[in-house]
Amino acid sequence: MSKHIYVINPNSLIAVTAAIDQALAPLRFADGPQIHCVTLADGPAGIQTQRDVDAVVTPLCTQIARSERDAEERGGTAAAFVIACFSDPGLYSARESTDRPVLGIAECGVLTAMTLGQKFGVVSILQASIGRHWRYFASMGVTGRLAGDIAIGLSVAELADQQRTFARLCAVGEELRDRQGADVLVLGCAGMAAYRAALAEHLGMPVVDPTQAAVAMAMGQAALR
Amino acid sequence: MSKHIYVINPNSLIAVTAAIDQALAPLRFADGPQIHCVTLADGPAGIQTQRDVDAVVTPLCTQIARSERDAEERGGTAAAFVIACFSDPGLYSARESTDRPVLGIAECGVLTAMTLGQKFGVVSILQASIGRHWRYFASMGVTGRLAGDIAIGLSVAELADQQRTFARLCAVGEELRDRQGADVLVLGCAGMAAYRAALAEHLGMPVVDPTQAAVAMAMGQAALR
Amino acid sequence: MSKHIYVINPNSLIAVTAAIDQALAPLRFADGPQIHCVTLADGPAGIQTQRDVDAVVTPLCTQIARSERDAEERGGTAAAFVIACFSDPGLYSARESTDRPVLGIAECGVLTAMTLGQKFGVVSILQASIGRHWRYFASMGVTGRLAGDIAIGLSVAELADQQRTFARLCAVGEELRDRQGADVLVLGCAGMAAYRAALAEHLGMPVVDPTQAAVAMAMGQAALR
Amino acid sequence: MSKHIYVINPNSLIAVTAAIDQALAPLRFADGPQIHCVTLADGPAGIQTQRDVDAVVTPLCTQIARSERDAEERGGTAAAFVIACFSDPGLYSARESTDRPVLGIAECGVLTAMTLGQKFGVVSILQASIGRHWRYFASMGVTGRLAGDIAIGLSVAELADQQRTFARLCAVGEELRDRQGADVLVLGCAGMAAYRAALAEHLGMPVVDPTQAAVAMAMGQAALR
Amino acid sequence: MSKHIYVINPNSLIAVTAAIDQALAPLRFADGPQIHCVTLADGPAGIQTQRDVDAVVTPLCTQIARSERDAEERGGTAAAFVIACFSDPGLYSARESTDRPVLGIAECGVLTAMTLGQKFGVVSILQASIGRHWRYFASMGVTGRLAGDIAIGLSVAELADQQRTFARLCAVGEELRDRQGADVLVLGCAGMAAYRAALAEHLGMPVVDPTQAAVAMAMGQAALR
Amino acid sequence: MSKHIYVINPNSLIAVTAAIDQALAPLRFADGPQIHCVTLADGPAGIQTQRDVDAVVTPLCTQIARSERDAEERGGTAAAFVIACFSDPGLYSARESTDRPVLGIAECGVLTAMTLGQKFGVVSILQASIGRHWRYFASMGVTGRLAGDIAIGLSVAELADQQRTFARLCAVGEELRDRQGADVLVLGCAGMAAYRAALAEHLGMPVVDPTQAAVAMAMGQAALR
Structure with a gap:
């Protein structure tokens, strides 16, 4: 059963997600976990204030659930989540939302x-x-x-x-x-x-x-x- | 110009707000700041998880703005806010939302x-x-x-x-x-x-x-x- | 029964006590605790050295006892003491001397x-x-x-x-x-x-x-x- | 050019090295770095005392140099070293001995x-x-x-x-x-x-x-x- | 010029001073500093409270000055002081009182x-x-x-x-x-x-x-x- | 029975040992412990790297054992050891090697x-x-x-x-x-x-x-x- 890692960019900038995706190339292996970089559609353009940090928690948890389903649809399982913003927004809420490991980049x-x-x-x-x-x-x-x-x-x-x-x-x-x-x-x-x-x-x-x-x-x- | 302190109970339980209100009686003085205990209408029944904590931030900041207007309508000014939940939910977001002091009870x-x-x-x-x-x-x-x-x-x-x-x-x-x-x-x-x-x-x-x-x-x- | 707070300036400079007294005006309420600013008669002109700090402890504790009697004579009770010197001289001795709260300004x-x-x-x-x-x-x-x-x-x-x-x-x-x-x-x-x-x-x-x-x-x- | 990770067991017990090797199976990928588990021939039977810890530093650094050559002989490069003892013996000496990353398991x-x-x-x-x-x-x-x-x-x-x-x-x-x-x-x-x-x-x-x-x-x- | 170390017992119990004196025998050498154990005449019977600690500071500093003169009368110099109470009473005041080292036993x-x-x-x-x-x-x-x-x-x-x-x-x-x-x-x-x-x-x-x-x-x- | 303190200079520079020896003159008393400054024959010229630190541990422990015998040959006992290098090399190994106190200069x-x-x-x-x-x-x-x-x-x-x-x-x-x-x-x-x-x-x-x-x-x- 395939393993999937979801790297969630909590702002809505697709260019940032693309840059992250490119930076992760060396960590992709033929038979390793698949790494998916996801843009949070409902995220703000940037996460600059504490309010931005707090506002992103609910859509982030929704995205985690969506990604878990995505993995299942691919015939695999979501094996870990990474929150790709240096404020680690919603890290502890995310950990309550899923029993998979959730890691913050900070x-x-x-x-x-x-x-x-x-x-x-x-x-x-x-x-x-x-x-x-x-x-x-x-x-x-x-x-x-x-x-x-x-x-x-x-x-x-x-x-x-x-x-x-x-x-x-x-x-x-x-x-x-x-x-x-x-x-x-x-x-x-x-x-x-x-x-x-x-x-x-x-x-x-x-x-x-x-x-x-x-x-x-x-x-x-x-x-x- | 009268000064008003708003004590916001971020859960929706009116009985809790009433208990808080009663506990604050000794801090009310004839010519002191008026202390208003407010129930967060959109709050959860209780704040138990980190998700509860994070979910309450946006309505809390909305309530702060509403309380600032309330003070003005009373011919005074909102002089300070207290977040009355021991998880101090939204403390730093609230501080960004207003230039008045915001204090957490924890x-x-x-x-x-x-x-x-x-x-x-x-x-x-x-x-x-x-x-x-x-x-x-x-x-x-x-x-x-x-x-x-x-x-x-x-x-x-x-x-x-x-x-x-x-x-x-x-x-x-x-x-x-x-x-x-x-x-x-x-x-x-x-x-x-x-x-x-x-x-x-x-x-x-x-x-x-x-x-x-x-x-x-x-x-x-x-x-x- | 009236409540009295005694703010003790441990140096002997009356001008300093007067300045403190003035700064506390916003904290005085009609039916709130009465705030008394007291100059320590036996205190030094200034508290600059550790010896100054230590020398002031005994007169400070004496003053606390005197203030407790003063409150009684006013038909009330001493409700708290504040030691108004940034070295918090005698804070722990004062706490042993009385069962009322004693607070240091530092x-x-x-x-x-x-x-x-x-x-x-x-x-x-x-x-x-x-x-x-x-x-x-x-x-x-x-x-x-x-x-x-x-x-x-x-x-x-x-x-x-x-x-x-x-x-x-x-x-x-x-x-x-x-x-x-x-x-x-x-x-x-x-x-x-x-x-x-x-x-x-x-x-x-x-x-x-x-x-x-x-x-x-x-x-x-x-x-x- | 192939990348090689050397996991050095600083005691001489081949059974321990074998157990380590087995535990690392999930981290081996077809096109990932090759993981080699190495027994320190000159190591003690167990690392129990500080003297054991200190005594193993020199052979460990020798082993690192040997592993670097081994990687070259395999047409690749030593990409990282792991010292597989919970006392992290010689970690800082090892870091001086090579410009590759050296990680301690503790x-x-x-x-x-x-x-x-x-x-x-x-x-x-x-x-x-x-x-x-x-x-x-x-x-x-x-x-x-x-x-x-x-x-x-x-x-x-x-x-x-x-x-x-x-x-x-x-x-x-x-x-x-x-x-x-x-x-x-x-x-x-x-x-x-x-x-x-x-x-x-x-x-x-x-x-x-x-x-x-x-x-x-x-x-x-x-x-x- | 002879060197003298004064060990000051800040309580007034001569028996305690005698016990201290005996415990220091192994540290006395023929041509080493002379060690004098001194009882603080004005000290309390025991140092149990913070008030006891603070009350002993002034007599302790007086004793230090007296010991400095004692050393001179012996044709030597006070080379160090030890405050022999586990609360280290007056340690920082004593250090202001003399330019010789003052050590607390705690x-x-x-x-x-x-x-x-x-x-x-x-x-x-x-x-x-x-x-x-x-x-x-x-x-x-x-x-x-x-x-x-x-x-x-x-x-x-x-x-x-x-x-x-x-x-x-x-x-x-x-x-x-x-x-x-x-x-x-x-x-x-x-x-x-x-x-x-x-x-x-x-x-x-x-x-x-x-x-x-x-x-x-x-x-x-x-x-x- | 005479007491002997061994101060071990873990580098091989005799001039450094001589300088240490000279600096310790004020601590030598006629009937006090004898202080011996020892150069570690097998030590490096200087201890600059962590590898130097680690390499010196074994000869240092050997020297401690040798010094214990030396004290016995002098009809006395080794009473304490001092490791005279600011990296305190081998301090904890030395403490395992002997039941006498071992002190590091740092x-x-x-x-x-x-x-x-x-x-x-x-x-x-x-x-x-x-x-x-x-x-x-x-x-x-x-x-x-x-x-x-x-x-x-x-x-x-x-x-x-x-x-x-x-x-x-x-x-x-x-x-x-x-x-x-x-x-x-x-x-x-x-x-x-x-x-x-x-x-x-x-x-x-x-x-x-x-x-x-x-x-x-x-x-x-x-x-x-």
Whole structure:
């Protein structure tokens, strides 16, 4: 019976889902679990505020149920879910909604970074998310490993300029490395995987794409069920 | 211009709202802020799961806006909001929705207990809430002060039996005091204020009703705006 | 029977007591607890060193007993005490001396700030106090929420220059906000309430006057006894 | 170019390596990284003391170099290493010895458990290991999530009796669940995977086999290089 | 110029001072610093409450000044001070009063225990001291190493019965070792040194006499000035 | 029967052992324990990497056994061991190897600093050691007291230039004091004692030589056996 992992992008931007899908190619194996990247039709254009985070919980849980049926229709089973937004929206509600493993990308990005360095830095998009991240890292019990969390502070329009985005990622990464003591970075967003390798090379330290990290952990949990 | 504090009971049980209202009598002063206890019409019968917590956020924010208008219609101003459920549902979304102070009863119950003892114990209703409480206390950064959190484990029907409920509160309080080192308790529910004084006397240590604690702190913040 | 809250200024400066008294006006209600601000006759001119802190304990406990009698003479009861010095001198001795609630302003200022932001900064007067504050915040178990503690470093004479004092408060507040990550401030002194609103407006973030915070919490505990 | 993951059993017991190899079957995919389980020829019969832990570092690093050559001889590349002993012996020396990811099973078992529950319990073999585990969890910064660590206390001979071993695992798991608050368990040994599913079913909560967890994380890191 | 270490017993019981003096014999060397055990004439009969702790600060600082003069009269210099009460009364005031090192026995007992085990247990005399100890260990930042703190709960009269006292020490030590995970104990009192060796032997783990620990550390600091 | 303390320099540099020996002169008393400084013949020229740390464990334990025999040949007993390298290599293996106390200089340097200030800074030699130090301080449970750890970053050749070395020590000490909040320093190396007094005077705050601190604590434990 085939196993299916559903990676749910809780915003409605199909381009983001496509970028996630592409980043997961190395984790697809011929006889491995099938990885499906799903856009949350009812999701907002972006998840920036706590209200966005909270508003997405109900459609997310609906999507999980829909994906479980999808897997059955494919003659298989939903083996794990990944919530592909760095705020891990609805993670605990989702875990109540299904008996399959549900993983958040922030959670898994941080835990994976903890195997790659002593102090992790987070490169966030928006300044307004940092307080939310801090609360979440505290609830995870990992603030002792946190070096810092800095926003690149670019608007959605500015993020379209890849050169400028990369320059900001480098600047923030250098600040985290040189002044805040980070020796590993986590990208604080589902859609930055394309910059990961270049950023790691530029900074000379590991950089974790949280969606890749979460899907890798999901594959382990899927395989072992 | 009159000041108004809105205490929002996020479940739909009018009896709970009435009990809260009664517990707040000592905090009402002739020329003090007016305290309004409001039942969330769209709320669930009880908030037991994380899904209940998350589902209540949107109606709660709607209620806050409605209460702001209510205060204006009374010729005054909404000066503070209290979310009267020990899961502090929607606390951070509510803070984004208004520029007035918003206080959660779990938060304020714990902070108030920290002025009354070294180690606080929590008497919860349901075993299923304890993991959620733990995450929340961790996100608040106060687990160093937590002695323990134990559920009385009574069903809604059983809670109607006041004698039995009080006996369970006493038993759990003794366990927290004698085996887990608590020297102050927090009632882990909005609707237990009627037991507070008797439980404190039985145990010989302070017991905090979180709604009273939160409204007291709200009065301070309301008065000083 | 009338309820009385005694706010004890442990230094002997009557002007400081008067400033505290004025700052508490919004917390006085016609039928609320009466708030009495008391100068400790035997207190030092200022509490700057640990020796000052320790020396004030015995007169403070004497004052508490005297205030209890004062309340009785007024035909009422002492319902709570507030120690109005940011070192919370004698807090635990005072709690042994009376069965009424005793609140420290540092304690309550910090706990109140924890409802207003993720990371609190403290604006202290003297560099020499910061180690003492740090030990105290650690004993409270709240260092995980502390952004930083910076002294304005003005002498008593310089503090008389209000413009200069405000400028230093702003400079220190900006440092705490911009480089140490504070999103809420606590004034680390009993006598700075007059600057609170202007400083909050200047910085665009909440600023807590600890004496107001403590008296608000005291009112709650007084009302509920 | 083929990718190879080497799982090094640092004790010399071939039976343990075989058990590990069998437990990893679900993580092998036709076009995935090849997983090789290697017995450390120079390793001790068991790793019980800190001296055993320290003594195994040099042969372990030698084995890593040998495995790198082995991968080249197979026309591929060593993509990640897993140290399959719950003391994570030589983890940091190994990371200095190679530029490939090196993962410890204790580390990954704990991090994976952190995605499955709030408080993890550890079922250890020997009482003497628990102090060492505690130091290690503290160095990882995760003691805030630790419920407890209890040894089953069976000798090597007794471990051969599977029924008795399973009974002890169940008893210790119940103690961790019911009295110490664990809601997820980690098996504190490389060779207990065969009990995992039955123990999880018996206890009604997730149980993590640390070697499976580490190899799953290694696959992610291998795939993404 | 001779070096002198003053060990100040802050209660007025000469018998306690004599017991301390005897316990320090192994730390006296022909050409080492001279160790003087001093009874605080103005001290209370026992230090049991926070008020006792605070009341002793001023006479303690006076005694320090007197001891400095004593050393000069002996043609030498006061090289270090030890406050021989497990509440470390006046430690920070004393450090302001002199530029010589001042060590507390609770502080040094705990720090020494941290070199002898992973988790220290404290055997206290009175239940009422435990909250105070907890605050102090938190202010020291060492609660992560604390296994537990249990009082033997004997009155002064009962303490005179050595057999009974030893039986209680053993019972409390066993509780700390077997149920709370302590692998090293600290005696929570200045006057229990005579039981140390027998208790360590009975329990099979190290037991630290805090006065010996503090004087040993004082000798180091004295020697190196 | 004479008591002997063995201070083992785990690198093979005789000049370092000689410098240690000289720094310990103030701790030698006519009738005190004899302090022997021993060079580990099989040790590396320097301990810079984790592999160096791990490689030295076996010869270190051999040396401990040899020193125990040495003490017996001198008609006495080995009373304590000190591992004189700031990475505390092999500390826990050594403790398994002997029933005498074994102390690490990093451990004792930090614990001693905790009696001299609120926040300790560490002046390290090499940047590469800082991650290792951090893990170790975390395993000790003392990161709440750590202000920062900065490397002077001089090569072995450059360290021969004493003027340059002292200038770097001063610069790093100022950074730790002025920007990271340290009020006491620990020298992060066994061989810097000669700079201690001058650095303390330059910075106006205590500076701990860790080897002196460890030997002082060892003397206490030796005396009391």
